[in-house]
Amino acid sequence: MLEAIKNMLVMVELELRRLRHDRTEIYFRAVQPILWIVVFGPVMGSVRAIPTGGVPYTDFITPGVMIQTTTFVSIFYGLMMVWERDSGILKKLLVTPASRYSTVIGRSMASGVRSVFQALIILPIALVIGVKFVPNAAYFILAFALIFLSSGGFAAISIFAASFMKTRERFMGIGQAIIMPLFFASNALYPVQMMPPILREFSAVNPLSYVVDAVRGLIITGNLSNLLIDTAAIAVFDLLMFAIASVSFKRIIE
Amino acid sequence: MPFAVEVKGLVKVYNHTVRALDGVDLNVEAGKAFALLGPNGAGKTTLMRILTTQLKPTAGEAYVFGLNAAREGSKVRRLISYVPQEMSVWTDISGYENLLVYAKIFNVPRSERQATINDVLESMGLSTVKDELAGKYSGGMVRRLEIACAMLIKPKVMFLDEPTIGLDPAARKTVWEKLGVFKKEYGVTIFFNTHYMDEADLYADDIAIINQGKIITRGTSEELKHSLGGEIITFTLESNAQTPTLRDTLKSMRFVRDIFLDNSNLSMSVDDAESALPYVMNTLKNEGISARKVSITKPTLDDVFLKYVGTRLEEKGRISEVTHMRYMIRKG
Secondary structure (H helix, E strand, C coil): CHHHHHHHHHHHHHHHHHHHHCCHHHHHHCHHHHHHHHHHHHHHHHHCCCCCCCCCHHHHHHHHHHHHHHHHHHHHHHHHHHHHHHCCHHHHHHCCCCCHHHHHHHHHHHHHHHHHHHHHCHHHHHHHCCCCCCCCHHHHHHHHHHHHHHHHHHHHHHHHHHCCCCCHHHHHHHHHHHHHHHHHCCCCCCCHHHCCHHHHHHHHCCHHHHHHHHHHHHHHHCCCCCHHHHHHHHHHHHHHHHHHHHHHHHHHHC | CCCCEEEEEEEEEECCCEEEEEEEEEEECCCCEEEEECCCCCCHHHHHHHHCCCCCCCEEEEEECCEECCCCHHHHHCCEEEECCCCCCCCCCEHHHHHHHHHHHCCCCHHHHHHHHHHHHHHCCCHHHCCCEHHHCCHHHHHHHHHHHHCCCCCCEEEEECCCCCCCHHHHHHHHHHHHHHHHHHCCEEEEEECCHHHHHHHCCEEEEEECCEEEEEECHHHHHHCCCCEEEEEEECCCCCCCCHHHHHHCCCCEEEEEEECCEEEEEECCHHHHHHHHHHHHHHCCCCEEEEEEECCCHHHHHHHHHCCCCCHHHHHHHHHHHHHHHHHC
16 A cells, blocks of 8 residues: 555656646646636626626636646546557556556556646736735645645546547547536536536536535635535546546557 | 566457467566567567556466565666667757656665766766767667667666677677676666567577567577477588489488488588588598588577477567667657
């Protein structure tokens, strides 16, 4: 067990080292979320059509946009695993003493490293355009911890999906097909109450909604009444996805 | 002492149709360098992937130092290291960092880590470029980094899948010399697949040829060559110098196995050319025949391969194919 945790940390370290050498991907990926909060937010906000509970619309969607980007990062992390299968990296990792599940979970958690940086980069821009954050460092740390943890779950989904895909090209399409429904059928851009009943039910099992809810409570509204439920939901989601990814990992190898 | 590798009746069928391995039996002694030769699709890589616990066999058993590769995978993985045929380094971190990550995964103690890494970098001639991104390495440097990685621990068995593919002859020689030292120093068993006949010939203590999922023949390089029957003496004769009795006279000599005559060339297969030559020369002289040229050739491993597999190994096409694939992977 101790060894498994150590292996996971090595995977996280690997990701940090990669980021230290090359961060261009993070900058490019930041373009889309910045457009959401700089253009989409103010424009939609001026319509005043969406009940946000007294929070300015741009402030309301900032956590949603952050989570959407980090989800992208995590999901496409699975793409990298497919790439690693085509190369010999995965084969070599599998022949080390590290257990298979610690490799799977470790790689998934490593996507959290990227996610945290991806989310961080949005903060200064949000501040510049006047988003008001809860001035509490502990809340921020907790919010980013949750982003880190949930990323692992999303990366595990993509490992699961990647196990069915034999080529990278196919996976690009699948990546979009996973992310967009999760994003639009969540509370990222509008409160769940506004959705048709079917979507509302989907949102209740949509992990993205729980992450957005928790982060929004922590850094925008300061309302922590759902935090426990949200955290529990994220934990259950992670465990479930790790289990599924570990099992389906066998297909990736063969 | 158990065999380093022991395989019994191993069968692997992919997708219920492709029979990659069709009943392989094989023993490899500890501390030896063992080469597996075979054409494309013969099952070399499949066998190696089963032994390195990546794949489960359809039937049969595979053992590494007495441990079952299918059932005791985690124990086996503590004894071995592996260099896959495909590129297996992270190109977006430095060579040193690549090794550092693996040193941690392999549980190299913290106090020895740096020294061990610098050691293997040194022996693979990568010390000067250790802090550069692996993505900037040439194909040969990447391969050496991969082999360095497999040397981080002192494994009981090293599995190398086409270890020197894409390296120039000088680099291949260096790599094998280092591997030789490593093997001698730590008693490491080296199990490798290769397409280079000369490599198997020079560096393997033991060779097996595999074709269509079966081991066809097995032995040391000398034994395999010997199985083709001794040596071949070829005389280039003065034109029309043959006499009617020549063939019969020569054939009557007990050490001559076979005679081939075509135009001015006279070839004979004998057990030991050096001791046979004086007698043959004498006979020719008595017949009044003079030879312009004499050559003695020994069967090469190429000839062995030709005999057992039916085709020569298409070395060139195959190597450029793999090199290209590795190049493409490196470019992402």
